Amino acid sequence: MEEGVRGKVTPFALLMRDDDWLAAHLDYVWDRYFADTPRANHVDIGFSKRWKARLGLITLCEPADKTIIRLNGLLSLPVVPECINTVTIAHEMVHYARGFGSPLPCRHKHPHHGNIIEKELLSRGLGTEYDRYLDWIDGEWDAFYQANARAPRRLWLPRQSGATFVGVADDWREAAATLRQPRPAVPEETAQEN
Ligand SMILES: [Zn+2]
Numbered sequence: 582m583e584e585g586v587r588g589k590v591t592p593f594a595l596l597m598r599d600d601d602w603l604a605a606h607l608d609y610v611w612d613r614y615f616a617d618t619p620r621a622n623h624v625d626i627g628f629s630k631r632w633k634a635r636l637g638l639i640t641l642c643e644p645a646d647k648t649i650i651r652l653n654g655l656l657s658l659p660v661v662p663e664c665i666n667t668v669t670i671a672h673e674m675v676h677y678a679r680g681f682g683s684p685l686p687c688r689h690k691h692p693h694h695g696n697i698i699e700k701e702l703l704s705r706g707l708g709t710e711y712d713r714y715l716d717w718i719d720g721e722w723d724a725f726y727q728a729n730a731r732a733p734r735r736l737w738l739p740r741q742s743g744a745t746f747v748g749v750a751d752d753w754r755e756a757a758a759t760l761r762q763p764r765p766a767v768p769e770e771t772a773q774e775n
Contacts, residue, residue: 598657598666600627607650610670614705618678621685626650626670628657631730636665638750639673639682648683655729668707668714675701676749692749 607626611618622641629638629651636656640649650673656666673682675698680687689697702711 597659598628603627603652603657603666603670606666607670610667610674614671614707615674615678618674619685621683622646622648624648624650624677626652628652628654631655631726633726633730635751637669637673639676640749641682641684646684648677650677650682655726658729661725662713662717664710664713665717667710668702671702671705671707671710672698672751673749681749 603626607624611620623646625647627650631654635653637650637652640651641647642649650670652666652669655661656669676692677683678685678701679689679692679697681692689695699711702708
């Protein structure tokens with residue numbers, strides 16, 4: 582007998598994305614695209630609130646040494662292309678692999694140093710998913726959010742002070758603005774400096 586991820590046998594359950602589905606999707610992304618990244622601690626992933634301008638975040642809880650990844654609750658809706666979940670998880674996995682929100686060595690001050698997320702997603706074979714992700718965010722997100730977010734709620738923000746928050750909260754508007762900028766032009770050989 583087929584069962585939904587929570588054990589209920591309903592067609593709708595088969596379409597729903599819950600935290601079990603998300604944990605399985607993290608395993609898929611990790612195995613397929615981040616096989617070189619060790620699981621250095623316990624990683625807890627789940628959906629969170631319906632943020633207006635954030636798709637995901639990653640936090641290392643100290644001293645428990647547990648990583649928490651949260652995705653925008655709206656991404657649990659079946660209408661959202663699955664690649665949005667895939668790329669958002671992969672984005673947080675880049676942070677994890679580079680020591681942000683994880684116990685792995687951290688070599689940079691800033692988690693988005695040098696457009697590193699885009700570079701890593703492309704080098705790890707996620708280019709197709711990433712292009713679809715950018716197109717959907719640019720073209721669909723605002724209308725989707727308006728249609729599916731309930732009563733306006735305060736934008737959730739992670740704790741900014743204190744010893745326990747050492748993670749990265751990703752505001753996709755900021756990230757998208759950065760990523761959509763044209764690549765640097767090749768320096769002109771004849772450029773003159775005064
Ligand atoms: Zn990020």
